[in-house]
Amino acid sequence: MLRGLDIRDMLLIDRLELEFQPGLNVLTGETGAGKSILLDSLGFVLGWRGRAELVRAGARQGEVTAWFDLPHGHPARAVLEDAGIAGGDELILRRVNTAEGRKTAYVNDRRTSGDVLRRLSETLVELHGQHDDRGLLDPKGHQRLLDEYAGAGDALARCRGAWRARSSTRRALADARRVLDAIREEEEFLRHSVSELDRLAPRAGEDAELDLRRRMMQGAERVRGDILRAHAALSSDGAESLLNDALRWLEGAAEGAEGSLDAPIAALARALNELADAEQGVAASLDVLSYDPRELEETEERLFAIRGLARKYDVLPDVLAEHAEMLRGRLAALDAGQEDLDTLERDLRAAEAEYAAAAGGLRALRQEAALRLDNAMRAELAPLKMERAVFETRITDGEPGPDGFDAVAFTVATNPGAPSGPLAKIASGGELSRFLLALKVCLTQNASGLTLIFDEIDRGVGGATADAVGRRLAALAGDAQVLVVTHSPQVAALGQHHWRVEKTVVDEITTSNVVPLGPDERIDEIARMLAGDVVTREARGAARALLDG
Incomplete structure (x- = not known):
């Protein structure tokens, strides 16, 4: 319940503090006195969209504070908890607007966002008038209002979950089909490529190994001729034969040389030993450098084949094996793709059946609630002097979505047999006021802790009809706090608490004030x-x- 409102430097209000009461509170005053300013200020502190220029001329900033009673279990407590704001039995909202247009909001003296204010306001206040934008005249909001009236929260949650599962499965199936179609377009290429790569069977690092072996064999071919010639020069047909001849000749002459040939003969013997070692080493080198020319040819052919495929597939030679594995994987996906599609199609059929069941259950709940709402409206319209009017909640097939496959619209006919249509188009000003009052009463009968504000709901009616509107407002206020801005004396007379909005001009400065009567x-x-x-x-x-x- 709204307990009070403190307004400072807002529009035509200098300083105003109001304390509201349970029951029916009425605000009256001449046209232009400032009743709309009061509602604008309340809407500002509740985070609603409104006028851009709110600060009183000459003031540095404007400020509005509103305080509410929060009984145990009030839905605003859940909003506070979700926002991490301490709550209690009293809720204080404060919002400041500077002359430059900067807005700052506080909840229980903690700075917060306008979004939190709006979420709180949905649990605290319902504002309604002939031109309100809060759902009654907007056909787009009728389904939500009917669902709230039906208490369809659990059914909606089930339907939305089924819709998400259905949508997710549909996307997965579409993605799988796109992938499979793309793979099918390159099936011939894949099978040829995998076959070609499998025949070659390249290994990671094989390119470097083959290149090293090839260079070794090519180098051996160049130097082996010189080593062969050196080997021939060192063998028994070359230096070894000549040294043996020299040694034999010197040994034959040594007896007559009186020892002068001993040293040369010893040196030659040593030279022959060294020569034998050299000849053995050269022979061993020849063995190492020996190769089969066919091996060089085969090595080069494989190396060129690997590098040719690498160029063909635009990858590095060392990545060919990995690339082949990737192509085999795509080919395997093609082979297994139809089985995956069959599984996804079965999943989609199951998801669609679940969604259809959930949406069908939601429709049944809405149809039952629509009958109850139509009967409740019939009972509400009779005391408002509209016993011949017809209100009907129409449920037709709509576009399937997370909230089911229904289209909901509130339609009216002012007399039996007259064509029915949307509220805003069929009813006249006075009739519209009464339709909307009755609808508001029906839709909020289960709401707890709301302050209901009716802005000139009695516009366009008078006499006995205005009295009927006032009596319905008074009855509604028996279980709720109701604030009514009215020009009707019949409605004003039924108020339990009465305020007059008045405008004064002092020294060419206009201000609005609200006084209790x-x-x-x-x-x-x-x-x-x-x-x-x-x-x-x-x-x-x-x-x-x-x-x-």
Whole structure:
């Protein structure tokens, strides 16, 4: 329940503090006195969209504070907990607007966002008038309102979950089909490529190994001729034969040389030993450098084949094996793709069946609630002098979506047999007010802790009809706090608490003020509403009669 409102430097209001009460609270005043300013200020602190320029001329900033009672279990407590804000039995909202347009919001003295204010406002206040934008006149919101009336939260959650599962499976199936179609387009290429790579069977690092072996064999071919010639020069047909001849000749002459040949003979013997070692080493080198020319040819052929495929597939030679594995994987996906598609198609059929069941259950719940709402509206319209009017909640096939496959619209006919249509197009101003009042009463009958605000809901009606509207508002206020901005004396007379909005001009400065009215002041105000500027004795008598009921 809204307990109070403190407004400072907002539009035409200098400083205003109001304390509201349970029951029916009425605000009256001449046109232009500032009743809309009061609602604009309340909407500002609740985070609603409204006027851009709110700060009073000449003021540095404007500020609005509103405080509410929060009984145990009030839905606003859940919003506070979700936002991490401490709560209690009282909720204080404060919002500041600077002259430059900067807005700052506080909840229980903790700075917060406008989004948190709006979420709180949905649990605290319902504002309604002939031109409100909060759902009754907007066909797009009718389904949501019917679902709230039906208590369809669990059914909606099931339907939305089934829709998400259905949508996810449809996307997976579409993706699988795209992938499979793309693979099918290159099936011939894949099979040829995999066969070609499998025949070659390249290994990682094989290119470097083959290149090294090839260079070794090519180098051996160049140097082996020189080593062969050196080997021939060192063998028994070359230096070894000549040294043996020299040694034999010297040994034959040594007896007559008186020892002068001993040293040369010893040196030659050593030279022959060294020569033998050299000849053995050269022979061993020849063995190492020996190769089969066919091996060089085969090595080169494989090396060129690997590098040719690497160029063909635009990868490095060392990545050929990995590339072949990737192509085999795509080919395997093609071979297994149809089986995967069959599985996904079965999953989709199951998901669609689950969605159809959930949406069908939701439709049944809505149809039952629509009948209850239509009957409730019939009962509400009769006391409002519209017993011949027809209200119907129409449920037709709509585009399937997360909230089911229904299209919901509230339609009315002002008389039996008359064509029915949307609320805003069929009903006249006075009829529309009563339709909307009845609908608001029906849709909020299960709401707890809401403050209901009706902005000139009685516009366009008078006499007995206005009295009927007032009595319905008073009955509604028996279980809720109701604030009514009204120009109807019949409605004002039924209020339990009455405020007058008035405008004054002092030193060419205009300000609006709101004053509570006592019993005598209420008589004068209602008499003014009946008679106009000149309040007569007869008008006061009529006002007393209205107040006495």
